Amino acid sequence: xxxxxxxxxxxxxxxxxxxxxxxxxxxxxxxxxxxxxxxxxxxxxxxxxxxxxxxxxxxxxxxxxxxxxxxxxx
Numbered sequence: 001x002x003x004x005x006x007x008x009x010x011x012x013x014x015x016x017x018x019x020x021x022x023x024x025x026x027x028x029x030x031x032x033x034x035x036x037x038x039x040x041x042x043x044x045x046x047x048x049x050x051x052x053x054x055x056x057x058x059x060x061x062x063x064x065x066x067x068x069x070x071x072x073x074x
Contacts, residue, residue: 019069025053034059034067045074 020031028050035042042059054074061067 016065016067019059019067021055021057021069021071023048023051023053024055024071024073026051030071032057032069034061034069036061036065 017034017036018031019034020029022029025048028048030048030050032046038059040061042057044057045054046057047054055071056074057069057071059067059069
């Protein structure tokens with residue numbers, strides 16, 4: 001290889017395995033893991049670790065693998 005030239009590195013896509021939502025009760029930002037094995041549209045209930053209010057967590061994973069997460073009061 002000629003001096004000064006670098007071999008092209010293969011591109012890798014980072015899968016975002018965490019996302020965050022704002023608690024509907026206290027407004028705190030909560031970081032959660034994203035479980036891609038559960039499908040591209042998920043919904044479950046989780047208590048806020050700050051104020052203990054139950055939130056319905058919605059997770060949608062788009063075509064490029066990026067999660068979108070939001071919450072609402074149960």
